[in-house]
Amino acid sequence: MMSAALAARLPQVATAQEQYQGLICRGVEESGRLYIGQPGFGPHLVSLFVTGPNPLSATHTLDEHVAWVNDPLHSYVADGTGALVVWAHPSDSQAASILALDGLAGIEVSYGGDALSREALWDRALTACADSGRPLLWGYAADDTHSSERANLSWFAARLPQVTEHELKKALCEGAFYISNGPRIDDIQVVGGAVISLTLGQEADVLWLRDGQHLGAEPTADAEVSTEAGPGRCLQWDRAVTEATFDVEHAGDALFVRAVVRTDPTHVAQTQPFRLSDREGVANPYPVTGQWVRGQTHNHSDAGPRNHERIAEYRLAYQAFGQDASFATDYSYWESPYQWLPSDGTPQIEAVAPDRVQQGEAVEAMISGVNLAPDAEVLIAGRPLRAEAAGEALHITVPDDLPPGIHDLTVTNPDGFRGTLAQGFTIQQADAQNAGWTHWTEADGLPYNRSVDVGRVGDDVWACTIAGVGRWRDGRWETEGMPSGSTYSVVAGLDGRPWISAGGGILSLGPDGEWVTHRVGQEEKLQRARSAERWGRLAVDSAGRLWAANRWGAGLGMRETDGSWQRLTTSADGIPSNSPTAVLCDAGGTLWVGFSTGLYRVVGGEWQAVELPEGLAGCRFVIALEAAPDGGMWAAVTGSPGQGGVAYFDASGTATAFTPESSPLPSTRIRDILVTEAGDVWFASDLGVARLDSDGAWHNITSLSSGLGCNIVLGLTEDAEGRIWFATARGVSRYDPRGRG
Numbered sequence: 001m002m003s004a005a006l007a008a009r010l011p012q013v014a015t016a017q018e019q020y021q022g023l024i025c026r027g028v029e030e031s032g033r034l035y036i037g038q039p040g041f042g043p044h045l046v047s048l049f050v051t052g053p054n055p056l057s058a059t060h061t062l063d064e065h066v067a068w069v070n071d072p073l074h075s076y077v078a079d080g081t082g083a084l085v086v087w088a089h090p091s092d093s094q095a096a097s098i099l100a101l102d103g104l105a106g107i108e109v110s111y112g113g114d115a116l117s118r119e120a121l122w123d124r125a126l127t128a129c130a131d132s133g134r135p136l137l138w139g140y141a142a143d144d145t146h147s148s149e150r151a152n153l154s155w156f157a158a159r160l161p162q163v164t165e166h167e168l169k170k171a172l173c174e175g176a177f178y179i180s181n182g183p184r185i186d187d188i189q190v191v192g193g194a195v196i197s198l199t200l201g202q203e204a205d206v207l208w209l210r211d212g213q214h215l216g217a218e219p220t221a222d223a224e225v226s227t228e229a230g231p232g233r234c235l236q237w238d239r240a241v242t243e244a245t246f247d248v249e250h251a252g253d254a255l256f257v258r259a260v261v262r263t264d265p266t267h268v269a270q271t272q273p274f275r276l277s278d279r280e281g282v283a284n285p286y287p288v289t290g291q292w293v294r295g296q297t298h299n300h301s302d303a304g305p306r307n308h309e310r311i312a313e314y315r316l317a318y319q320a321f322g323q324d325a326s327f328a329t330d331y332s333y334w335e336s337p338y339q340w341l342p343s344d345g346t347p348q349i350e351a352v353a354p355d356r357v358q359q360g361e362a363v364e365a366m367i368s369g370v371n372l373a374p375d376a377e378v379l380i381a382g383r384p385l386r387a388e389a390a391g392e393a394l395h396i397t398v399p400d401d402l403p404p405g406i407h408d409l410t411v412t413n414p415d416g417f418r419g420t421l422a423q424g425f426t427i428q429q430a431d432a433q434n435a436g437w438t439h440w441t442e443a444d445g446l447p448y449n450r451s452v453d454v455g456r457v458g459d460d461v462w463a464c465t466i467a468g469v470g471r472w473r474d475g476r477w478e479t480e481g482m483p484s485g486s487t488y489s490v491v492a493g494l495d496g497r498p499w500i501s502a503g504g505g506i507l508s509l510g511p512d513g514e515w516v517t518h519r520v521g522q523e524e525k526l527q528r529a530r531s532a533e534r535w536g537r538l539a540v541d542s543a544g545r546l547w548a549a550n551r552w553g554a555g556l557g558m559r560e561t562d563g564s565w566q567r568l569t570t571s572a573d574g575i576p577s578n579s580p581t582a583v584l585c586d587a588g589g590t591l592w593v594g595f596s597t598g599l600y601r602v603v604g605g606e607w608q609a610v611e612l613p614e615g616l617a618g619c620r621f622v623i624a625l626e627a628a629p630d631g632g633m634w635a636a637v638t639g640s641p642g643q644g645g646v647a648y649f650d651a652s653g654t655a656t657a658f659t660p661e662s663s664p665l666p667s668t669r670i671r672d673i674l675v676t677e678a679g680d681v682w683f684a685s686d687l688g689v690a691r692l693d694s695d696g697a698w699h700n701i702t703s704l705s706s707g708l709g710c711n712i713v714l715g716l717t718e719d720a721e722g723r724i725w726f727a728t729a730r731g732v733s734r735y736d737p738r739g740r741g
Helices: 004-009 014-019 062-069 092-100 119-132 165-174 309-320
Strands: 026-030 045-048 084-087 106-111 138-142 155-160 177-180 185-191 195-210 236-247 256-264 267-270 274-277 281-283 291-295 328-331 348-353 356-358 363-370 377-380 383-385 387-390 393-398 405-412 418-428 437-440 451-457 460-465 468-473 476-478 487-492 498-502 505-509 515-518 535-540 546-550 556-559 565-568 580-585 591-595 598-603 606-609 621-627 633-638 644-649 655-658 670-675 681-685 688-692 698-701 713-718 724-728 731-735
Touching: 045 062, 045 328, 062 084, 084 165, 092 119, 106 119, 106 177, 106 267, 119 256, 138 155, 138 177, 155 165, 177 185, 236 256, 309 328, 348 405, 348 418, 363 405, 377 393, 383 393, 451 731, 460 498, 460 724, 468 487, 498 535, 505 535, 546 580, 546 591, 580 621, 591 621, 591 633, 621 670, 633 670, 644 670, 681 713, 688 713
Parallel strands: 026 328, 084 106, 106 138, 356 418, 451 487, 451 713, 487 535, 535 580, 670 713
Antiparallel strands: 026 045, 045 084, 155 177, 155 291, 177 267, 185 195, 195 236, 195 256, 256 267, 256 274, 274 281, 348 363, 363 393, 377 383, 377 405, 387 393, 405 418, 437 731, 451 460, 451 724, 460 468, 460 487, 468 476, 487 498, 498 505, 505 515, 535 546, 546 556, 556 565, 580 591, 591 598, 598 606, 621 633, 633 644, 644 655, 670 681, 681 688, 688 698, 713 724, 724 731
């Protein structure tokens, strides 16, 4: 079932989807950022079977993120377990980090068609797990080519007693699959608890390996048969066979055994490890019978926010390769988000209205979305709620005794599929102050809910979202004739007209009301090809020059007052880094530029490194800058997840650090800073906002304590009437200190 509003926004993809006969395999690749250009958390982690992206992945530590994915309520296959987390395209240097992260299902071993380049790393991880008695990390197979044509390079085959999403998830959780870039295995059995047997789909060599043995990344036909650990060694080598067996009596003191099936040195299939125990014998992850179903666990349709056609095309392309269980893993970042189709049959929650109530009050609410079964179970704060069908929606009564919190809203259908609107319903504190707050979403005229920045230009307020620009004028949002793609920053030029950074250039509004796209060009200054026109933070200096930070490591853009552009780079112009992240001039006209590698200012034409205060010295990624009227500068900085805060440099250069440990800052990752005309300083984060009053008093503002529409706040501005505006993950909020809406 689908709301009429949602149906109107979705493209017609029924024909393509009806041709797809495979399993519904969806996921997300998480990198710890909400949009391209933000700081990440290092590795890329793939979440399989997840109901959607983790809304707090850009703030969470790795452990917190994995725990979120492993929450059973965040899996659309409602089997009592969470989704799966796989470490994407790992490198040898990440071995210690992989082993330090609890809750992983495994790592990508066969990647993009390669053979054994990650086999040594996998053996190292498996051996460490077996030594310590931890669950083994399974080896997964992924294409990751960003193409549905350049596909079928690396794949898994899972043995399923029944071909269902529930059985596929069970197989990928328990290791009942092998991985390959070509060779096929037709049967895997354990006979008598001691003999492992393989039946192959073609003639091939089978090499049996124990813990500590691996064949090496370089293609070679050589291997030494030995019980000793080491590279280029195996326990047994069966040559040119279609059937192979291994008796674990010949494994010595091995902790596990695994098999590599090789038709030539560059084409291999690999079984999962068989754990060995004196008491229990061979631990066999494979069922005795079942159908082999092929797929791969990581590739991207690269569809935009509104394009649902690409996932249907993606599935048909993989089905043509004989893959009926291939995962589309688009991103947690908003430019190419998690994809789903109504025809998947899984419940998807579009909205709940109202989405909040104060503690101690009950409220009647309506859940709208897709595939909401009339007899579905609804949970808020883990509490089952009575739900009644109301046309294509679900009507619920939220009781008056739920605890305060920003809770998931979960709908589970009788067929065992689940949808979760993460952080979907808020039980506010009993003393929440909602007066003076207003919030707008797409339903109120915004072009898109996922808002990145807000900025004042004259008497208007402009909102940049991932799918277009909105202008607030005369009490309403205007979108007609506005840019429709991804936009990231808005500033006022000296002529009083807006400049906007976008996914494919920098936009200005001409005197005739027409939008002009500017491209900085000069890509010959870059040492390697980049996405050179991806621009982020903008600033205008006192001379009227426009500065632009590139979001993809392609230098610093600068527009002279005569309209000419320059791209400043490390090789051609000696700037400190090609990855600027924030730019601003202080009250004295000094240019400050933050990079992913540190904070600098330009003094006398020279780049001068700015030393961060104690407590923030290891935080080299500068997220935002804001000038103070007294000549000072605020800088939001971060390092590894869990590290960061804000530094304030007064006019004399003295620096003060503010962190969540030393102040009421809500998070180590502050997304934006605003100094108001009254001298108050606002700090935006994924966990709400904080305000430092001019008298030194701190206040924390969240959707629990106020009418802030969403705690994930990326941009701030003040309008001509002194009202504060907030760009959030679910629309735009406004606060009027005088208490007016």
